[in-house]
Amino acid sequence: MDGREFLEKLENEMSKAVVGKREVIELLAVALLSNGHVLLEGVPGIAKTTIAKNFANTLGLKFSRIQLTPDLMPADIIGGIFFDQKSGEFKIRKGPIFANVVLADEINRAQPKTQSALLEAMQEGQVTIEGVSFKLPQPFLVIATKNPIEHEGVYELPEAQLDRFMLKINVEYPSREEEILMLKRKHLGDFSEARMIFTSQVLLKMMDEAKKVHVSDEILHYIYEIVAKTRVSEKLVYGASPRVAEHLLYASKALAFLRGRRYVIPDDVKEMAVPVLMHRIKVKAEYELDGVKPEHVIREVLEEVEVPKG
Structure with missing residues (x-):
């Protein structure tokens, strides 16, 4: 089975639970094959949770949903130590x-130290509980959702933490x-x-084959x-880091694989540039106003950049 067949089967199975959203599904597959993480942005009620849950189901992966709130503590995410009265031990x-696909719902509602605990797990692929390190399951994909229209009672993600997400996907209203x-299908x-x-x-095997793309x-x-x-654009406060270039490389390889190419x-690079870069650059205020x-x-x-020939 090649990448194109893999994606086609994935999309067809997910169509049982989701109408449309094929571009979102493809980008989730790109992130998974690239060992990246995803920030889903969109208003409530457009199937973000349904997409994430059924994506995990189709791939036979353990799914976990964390509803992030201002009173959520890091231990509520990574775990902690407790006293077992039966055994008399901690x-x-x-x-x-500790799941393969973790849906972090409304990540901007969690306080900064809770966000940091989640993002550290994303970066390191492990968590530390009472001085003991635990590896997270592999593959490991965090899908964080963000509501773009709420500005009260939220904690915006700093730029350094946004950089942990390989892709940002804007989930639009359906046609x-x-x-x-x-x-009709609901009815x-x-x-x-x-x-x-x-x-x-x-x-x-699919993840391994995607890495081999030339x-x-x-x-x-x-x-x-x-x-x-x-980095030299007059419209930006700052440009993209070397990590962005690395993620653009991996995402382009995964996309090529899913399109059936080696x-x-x-x-491929053009198509992945916007979801890989748009949350990692900042437009100057005077241009934002325009x-x-x-x-x-x-x-x-x-x-502006010359496209390679051949």
Whole structure:
């Protein structure tokens, strides 16, 4: 089975539970194959939780949902120590972070130290409870959701923490046809949860094959030029870091694999540039007032950087 067949089967199975959203599903697959994490941004009620849960179901992965609130403490996520009265001993209680796919719902509602505990687990792939380190399950994917319209009672993620997310995906309202189809299927009771169609061995093989996708020197230079161009843009406070270039490389390889190719082409890099870069650059205030958004600057950069030939 190649990457294209893998993605097609994944999308078809998830269509039992979700209408449309194929681009979101593809980007989640890119993140998983690249060992990255995802920030999903969108208003409530557009199936973010449904997508995450059924994505895990289809791949046979353990799913965990954490509803982040201002009173949530780090131990509520990573776990802690407790006294077992039966055995008369202190024991470790592992928290909900110990899953393959972790949905961190409304991450901007958690206080900074709780956000940091979650983001540290993402970065290190392990957590420390009472001085003892525990490896997290592999593969490990955090899908954090963020409501863009709420500004009261929230703690915005600092730029250094946003940088831990490989991709930012804006989940839009469904099209007219998709929403009518959703209503019809709800009326008929035509929705069901996606079932497991891949084994862990298949998934690990897909991840390994995605790593083997060839990248030419010309593509490596192209990735560098895109990232470097953001660092000198007059519209930005700061540009993208070397970690962004690394993530753009991995995401482009995964996308090429899911499109059925064993090599990366410039279009792969172009397609991944916005979700990889848009949450890691900051537009200057005077340009923001004129309606300039990060994705606008990224598309300008893509127009300016010469595309490799051949």
